[in-house]
Amino acid sequence: MDKLTFQNTYHLIKPYIHRTPVLTSQSLNAICETEIFFKCENFQKTGAFKMRGAVNAILSLTDVQRSKGVVTHSSGNFAQALSLAAKNLNVKAYIVMPSNAPKVKKEAVKNYGGIIIECDPNINARENEALRIQKEKKATFIHPSNHDAVIYGQGTAAIELLEDYGDLDYIFTPVGGGGLLAGTILAANYFSNGCKVIAGEPEEADDAYRSLISGNIEINKTSNTLADGLRTHLGDRNFPIIKEYVEEIIRVDEKEIIKAMQLIWERMKIIIEPSSAVAVAAVLKDKKRIKNKKIGIIISGGNIDVSNLPF
Template sequence: MLNIPVFSDIENAHQLIKKYAHYTPVFSSSGINSIVGGELYFKCENLQKVGAFKFRGACNAVFSLSEADAQKGVATHSSGNHAAALALAARMRGVAAHIVMPSNSPEIKKKAVAGYGASITFCEPTLQARESTLAKVIEETGATEVHPYNNFYVIAGQGTAAKELIEDSGDFEIIMAPVGGGGLLSGTAISTKHLLPTCKVIAAEPAGADDAYRSFYSKTLVPSVQPKTIADGLLTSLGERNFAIILDKVDAIVTVSEESIVAAMRLIWERMKIIIEPSSAVPLAAILEKKVDVQNKKVGTILSGGNLDLGKLPF
């Protein structure tokens, strides 16, 4: 049996991490509202520590460890935001973080992880190399693995973003999140369905990385094979725990084109004056493509992060 978090686990996570994580603002844009014909609210996790919602889950996982386990450190394989989030959370607790990163990870992400004081082991950029290298690191150090999304405490931590959004901005008819591994989406769905049982939870995914879409509608876990999208935070396959929650609590998953992701990202930069990464723009892209009907509806969206290479902007 998979150990699945419930809303009380999200409440516990919120109590635990509020000393460490930012309580991020909720913004709206009258310009964007007039374009889409609905009332949109954006939860700005691009302004979270390490620039992404991932800090919530990593922080909850690290601070939930027993003293004995914490002293042996934490470990994960990640090329991105989770690596930085885990490294910072470990530093805050005063324990070691061991990060396995593919050798082709973006330089900006390597620098961030090193800057938070983690010890990095580089490996070949294949899932097999990542997993076998991580297994070796754990064997040598005794560290606890903190998976980026298929982890009880990580899911509970990610669910705190939607909890804050609903507590701040009241009733929503729809709440949206992007979906990659499913950590943010599964946590969001648990919070939303508990606090607003009639609210629809809708996920958006790039058409070039549509494994969650195919998994959801076929009711079987379809792995992500050679995904191609600018939204590099959404390249991973769904985790088992995440998939079980998504099947139970998510109402729909829609896919969007690369052109729409770029257009949505640009719209948020231009109208709201905030920096978001492509993955964050995917839900708005679905609204712009009219894959989700927001006419006269109140819609909450989680802007998942703001980490990107400013030298490689798509517009």
């Protein structure tokens, strides 16, 4: 992965994404005794950074591949992102979703133009069904996080943040499947002057934390966390990057996640989802290191059922 490809990625996806605003908050700065710059991907199309990687994955296909469509399995933000990215690029998107996925998520995928294929709610059924679509439709499988073009795409949020604020000391992201974290690390390596990347991870789904210790990709035995975007594990494309360059992975518990989410809602008047609050909670947990520094946080998304809140 090289700097030039990364720069090209950004220029190619630009017309299909929002350049999201970077917000600041005097009260958050006061609480943390530091300067924080919030890169608001909750204002991105489909309400999450996933749009960046989805667009780039489709743009990286050949014309023949595009004519056959793309397929993924996801019930979360990537399903919506791939659906809209595909629609905007005149490509078919087959989305494999478990039959018990919430109706509201199915509706969102449909509204963005995705073609839903339901499967039994387990990982084998999901993968088999995606494989069937690949064979039957000759569609290209796009993994939500373990895919080079996706990783580059997700890293463009940090490119924009560093264009606006080039002297950040740290960027914090959440870590789930590892696409955003790996992309952010690459962006910091290529486009900053020594900015380090730290990830927040739920204690209840701390596979990435344990993977760093063991040196192998670990999986979650439980994933009993509100941060529903972070229940997945790392992959062979993003783990080597994370393993080599991440400064630290900070684990946060569910109470810390809820507290961080409520703090941002109340002080900044923006809606962030629990997965984003994980990165904020990591910042709050690490006040000593960040004191009087310049911190970026990738606010990954804002998709949450506002009629069912944890506070």
